[in-house]
Amino acid sequence: MGLTWKERAFTALLGAAAVSGLTTLILFLVEATNVLLPADTKFGIVFDAGSSHTSLFVYQWLANKENDTGVVSQALACQAKGPGISSYASDPAQAGESLQGCLEEALALIPKAKHQQTPMFLGATAGMRLLSQKNSSQAEDVFAAVSRVLSQSPVDFWGAELLAGQDEGALGWVTINYVLGLLVKYSFSGEWIRPLEGTLVGALDMGGASTQITFVPGGPILDNTTQATFRLYGTEHSVYTHSYLCFGRDEMLNRLLGGLVQSSPGLLVRHPCYHSGYRGTLALAPLYGSPCVQAAAPRDLGQNLTVEGTGNPGACVAAIRGLFNFSSCDGRGDCAFDRVYQPPVRGQFYVEASSPGQDRWLRDYCASGLYILTLLLEGYGFSQETWGGIEFRKQAGGTDVGWTLGYMLNLTSLIPAEAPAPWRAQSYGVWVAGVVFLVLTLMAILGATAVQLWLRD
Known part of the structure; x- marks a missing residue:
């Protein structure tokens, strides 16, 4: 027995509602997908040339300036084979070669199209400080060998330098407070807020050849040789910092x-x-x-x-x-x-x-x-x-709590002088799509119910 004209009409209306709902949902999901696509992602590479070993870190962040705060993440951590570069004083060429393995891992992770735009730095700490004191000529040869290898890579090599002990401590302080969101954070009300000064944490670093202590004291710093000042997100921070060489x-x-x-x-x-x-x-x-x-x-x-x-x-x-x-x-x-x-x-x-x-x-x-x-x-x-x-920690929020992130933030000026404008949630499109889908579904159900009541008459 064939369908009556009323049943055929009901089926057609129901099908049209379903097609309309699915089409609208797909269009909104496409729009939501476009909204959710991340902005241009950038990368940075930092070598931590310590006294006992060398580590490489790859960081990534969104290029959109409004998202500078709190979006930098650690994408790779790699420990180079062998001892620190200062151990190759008698054979400088090996210092450069020892970095090749980790560098290849970093290049494999970063898309080739991004290589030329990726800054890369090497910072040497207490091991090279000691070598510079003992034999400055050997230290220069090691830096030259390292620079020769790294400058041949397809990324943008910004150089290798000897990091002062005070800088090592202060940049470590920036790293940990940045990672923990203690410098500035985005509130649920849609505003950037600066945490209270008392919530900032201190940083202690026990390395192989030196140790550093950095914190915000309760009063004025009476010795300006132990003071480091940063202006971050419109707020000036003054910290006490000191590095003890030979106490690692x-x-x-x-x-x-x-x-x-x-x-x-x-x-x-x-x-x-x-x-x-x-x-x-x-x-x-x-x-x-x-x-x-x-x-x-x-x-x-x-x-x-x-x-x-x-x-x-x-x-x-x-x-x-x-x-x-x-x-x-x-x-x-x-x-x-x-x-x-x-x-x-x-x-x-x-x-x-x-x-x-x-x-x-x-x-x-x-x-x-x-x-x-x-x-x-x-x-x-x-x-x-x-x-x-x-707290004894190697990482916080998936990021190593050494000086390297603070170093990269400083050299690439990723931290703006003032807090960026409020960021609108990128998930807006998904919420809209979900609401529209529910409305359309409800309309289809109500329509079907009305037609069924009509068929009964």
């Missing part, structure tokens, strides 16, 4: 061993920070090759040193305290150690401590842990009340 983990261990060698007769050293039962040999020449080891060297550096562990925590702490000059700050409340001015620590701190993670460093874990404890409590002046404000 690796150089601390060298200085500790050098002092034990000096106080031991012959070439047998009993090390209180090594576990009982440990016995090993090492060459003397590399130990005394560091400018940080001030102890008098034995006459014959070609000999090997035998080290035995005694596992004595009390003696270990005493030996570590001997690396600091705490007595130079007696009676001064604004002094850390070695006569260095420092106001009292204030607020929450994020610590980035490098960790080699290799079995050969297991012997040094006890010494490293007690050293960090001594530095934080007796050196920087943290107490039982302020200790809880320290």
Whole structure:
């Protein structure tokens, strides 16, 4: 039996409503897709040439200036094979070659069409600072070799430079506060707001050859050599920052061993920070090759040193305290150690401590842990009340909390002087499409219901 004319009319109306609804939905979804397409994405590459190793970081951000705040993200982190570039002083060409593997990873990640527009920098820290002090000619050769390799890449190489200790600390402070959204953030009411000054966090960095502390003190900074000033998003920030060369983990261990060698007769050293039962040999020449080891060297550096562990925590702490000059700050409340001015620590701190993670460093874990404890409590002046404000983090929000992001932001002027204009949500088109679809669906249902009632009559 065929359909009546009323049933055919109902089917036609229902089909027309469905086609109309789907067509409109598709058109709105196409428009929404266009709205959601990201603006031109840009990339930046930074090499962190540290004392113990070199790391590469790739950052990406939207080119739209209104989106500069809070949209920079870490796209790649790569650790180059081998030691830091300062270790290649006798063979500079290898310093450049050691960066090739990570550079190739970065180039594979970044679209080829973006290569020429991608800035790339290399910043060298305490390892190269020490090499520059020891042999400036060798340091220049290493920088030349690194620059030669990186300048041959298809990206826009902006150069390799020696980063001052104060800059390393201050840029690390910018990184962590930027990543945590503490410099400026976008509110639900559609306005840019600046968090209260007291919410800014301090930055502590424990590297291989140096350590840095940076924070906003509770009062004026009385020594302008320890002050760094930034104008970010229309607000001026003044921070205390200081870098201690030769107080990083690796150089601390060298200085500790050098002092034990000096106080031991012959070439047998009993090390209180090594576990009982440990016995090993090492060459003397590399130990005394560091400018940080001030102890008098034995006459014959070609000999090997035998080290035995005694596992004595009390003696270990005493030996570590001997690396600091705490007595130079007696009676001064604004002094850390070695006569260095420092106001009292204030607020929450994020610590980035490098960790080699290799079995050969297991012997040094006890010494490293007690050293960090001594530095934080007796050196920087943290107490039982302020200790809880320290967080040990390697990353925040998926981004490494070192100096590299702050360095890139600074050199590429990604941080504008004033807060950008309010940003309109790009998801607007999706909401509109959803609302229209619901309205059309409701209209189709109501229409179908009306027709069914009509058919019953």
